[in-house]
Amino acid sequence: MARFSMPSSSTSIRTARHLSPRLPTAPLPAITSRLFQMPLSLSSRSPKYTTLTTSHVSHIRKLVSSPSSVLSTLDGSATPDELLPHNLDWMGKYLGQSQVLVKPKTVKEVSQIVKWCNENDVAVVPQGGNTGLVGGSTPIHDELILSLSSLNSIRSFDPVSGVLTAEAGLILEQADSFLASKGFVFPLDLGAKGSCQIGGNVATNAGGLRLLRYGSLRGSVLGLEVVLPDGRIWDGLSGLRKNNTGYDLKQLFIGSEGSIGIITAISILCPSRSLSTNVALFSLPSYAACLEVFSQAKQHLGEIMSAFEMFDNTAYEAVKKQGGAKKVFEKEGNFYCLIETGGSSAEHDSEKLTSLFDTLLSSSLILDGVLAQDNAQVQSLWQIRELCPESLSKAGTAYKYDLSVPVEKMYEVVERMRAHLKERGLLGGKVKYVAGFGHMGDGNLHLNVVAEGNVFSKEIQGAIEPFVYELVGTHYCDTTEQKSDYNGSISAEHGLGSMKAPFISYSQADTSIDLMRRLKKLFDPKGIMNPHKFIL
């Protein structure tokens, strides 16, 4: 890409051709030992739920076409080890005790299983790729696990409208690869794309890396097929962009975390894949510089900016330590910003980027910058950002918080957490460091507190929570409101799950919680769906 002629200056935006073509994809960490020592204060099991027996397992097996769709330690059709990946969450923080895993192959099978569970007071945990970070997709006690992984076919794709209809268990990356072959793109992308499933993405209203450009799933998802808690199939699939005929029921299921039904298929509007993609990564001296670069990028790139991500040096050092970033910068900084553009004209996009770079180079905003030269380098630069969460998890025990904060003040939250943990004598001691990264363009901060060792500690958790929630969210308690300086959200995109369900009043007023409880009751009067989570 010779058209980016850079001045020979120590502050230069260099090509990224010295980067390795593609860094090896690191497997998901299998941290199974941590939680056993973690004193989680989760709801106790309600006696209203049936305890499953071998005779129940035999009955469930009759509801599915293939006997191997039911795996249980009760009748010896599975070992505890085989159920472990379904009982344990991605972080190794939440461990359920389920003895029955069902993997239905058709919507009808899902319907029959759920109907039977409802009639027999059996609690059900719907499970997608189990990549969530708030303990939402694993059982708390002995709930039946209903995995969508065998329900994963593409039902239809219309290249005129770009509408894809596919089943819940389809892996996000597979959906996107299929679309790429047709010249389209899935309007959601996230680090866990190789494992997460599109049904789970919709059930948790996942945000991720493309929200800045394509908006939230609430705009892209055109229709859903859902098995309701009584087993009825709600056919809300649709290829229409506009349909104002009643309440938009699908919106209730988007982000409902399996609490009022199981999403079995989705219709989603997929944009054309950009003909030209550029990725640049900058090192910067301060968060103030990140803000100014963000503002300049919006001005110069306009409609072609498709992502604006930020990570701090603490996160970057963790990535380097895990081997996820070779020598990238001549001058490293306290902060890093990744900018992606996607447009229909490579020439126009380059000109817009050059104009941005010229402005950045003539200012002291950036210390150094690299621009990807080909698709492999695009992947490499993205991977540095995408490896942040995983590298921090590998560096110790990571306490992860996903927060919505106005972008101007986003990094203040990280600094205040550091000061708080220092004051408590933890930072520099049991706590190694506090890192911040996230989707700056959306005001979405991922705050990671990384402690020594590999055991979650009640002391550290107690020092962080509810401090972090008090800091970020306005606390609605009975008649008073304790205003936060940020008026943010305690969960931007990860959801509530088991982790944040008890803290919902830091982001929702009493009236909201009352309405939510009544909605839950309306859809799931027996409370069998994903209990002990979300709305308590």
Next chain:
Amino acid sequence: MARFSMPSSSTSIRTARHLSPRLPTAPLPAITSRLFQMPLSLSSRSPKYTTLTTSHVSHIRKLVSSPSSVLSTLDGSATPDELLPHNLDWMGKYLGQSQVLVKPKTVKEVSQIVKWCNENDVAVVPQGGNTGLVGGSTPIHDELILSLSSLNSIRSFDPVSGVLTAEAGLILEQADSFLASKGFVFPLDLGAKGSCQIGGNVATNAGGLRLLRYGSLRGSVLGLEVVLPDGRIWDGLSGLRKNNTGYDLKQLFIGSEGSIGIITAISILCPSRSLSTNVALFSLPSYAACLEVFSQAKQHLGEIMSAFEMFDNTAYEAVKKQGGAKKVFEKEGNFYCLIETGGSSAEHDSEKLTSLFDTLLSSSLILDGVLAQDNAQVQSLWQIRELCPESLSKAGTAYKYDLSVPVEKMYEVVERMRAHLKERGLLGGKVKYVAGFGHMGDGNLHLNVVAEGNVFSKEIQGAIEPFVYELVGTHYCDTTEQKSDYNGSISAEHGLGSMKAPFISYSQADTSIDLMRRLKKLFDPKGIMNPHKFIL
């Protein structure tokens, strides 16, 4: 704009400088005489609702700060003529009999009035700009009318995030003008912008002219303030792009047409105003040519295409007859397409447009084309499209249908309606013509059947309905489904109101309708909110 050098050919894209700078804005038609003779089969009044008396009016007056906020024919504070614009819908098709109009000035006043109505079984019709086309914002019988027009201030605007928080009664055009002065744009635009209110826009999930670019309100609206049917104020305002803490309650109110609460304020994400705007209008020989131009426009314009509108020659002739279009084309056609682009670089946008025009000129797809040279011409070209609905209304008695249909087959619906009315001996007789126009980019067709005279006729309506609904929507009736060739929606953006409420089963399955009825009951157990409409 000399850079668009056009070949001297009979097929040329000419500059639009011969257009008048801005066509006069026609006032909304005041067609008050029609409906009195229209035999509308609306629900009869339920005896459960209280009949208001002068003593009720005195009590309501105590709930508001200013006595002039209550206007009633019961106590002589208003004449029937003064209430007429609130009792009669925009088309002059639906006439209510309300004797009490309340215009609260604060959210607290709205809350107190609604609380009182709920306690006293008084039916309430929330009313915005009353520009709806399905009889959703006027009373059916003697419901109290609660107008939001005095609740219209801008509460805040954040130029960093682009988030506007404003009250429901703010006129859309005023909101957009305010934003324009800050370099931003309201992500919704529609013909009625000079009268409609942003609260009503959100309550009906209005679609309009910018949906292709900015998506639906479901993505743009970040938060709402709503007075619930029991009078409680639900504070769901938010400036956050991401907030996954429970069910997204605001989505239930978006498009709920006043059936479960009254929207009193909205927070909405407003994009930066495009630095460069271009509008071109083409005449084309066939709908097939429109489809091909749409496909070419998507390819050449990519991310800068902000609207793709279509109208047929019947609609265009009506606009010309009403004085809304001077001589625009050297060669007129059977169809017209309007393309708008909005981008951050005038030069790049022009190059993209030139590339599109070169392709179109070298094909036989278009007959003629004009390109606006300045903002006044942009307005003039837009106005031709925007005057379609009004001009057709003025040409006789217009029966209007708003349909979602896959774009490839969109115009088939117009042709089949013509054939159907011809077969019935109506087209060419009592029916003057059938016109089609709409938001082609969204698959949204506006079908207008224009009849002689100025009285709605049961015969003509009976010939159109339910034929048009059967044609477009799959009919879900009990155990069977009568599939439509289009699998469309009987209401793309206008909503259900009184007009389409009885036909909801042409677009929604039994399970959906059952869930909707239960939701209505949950929020509004006494059924005081906008009765006899939406979900029956």
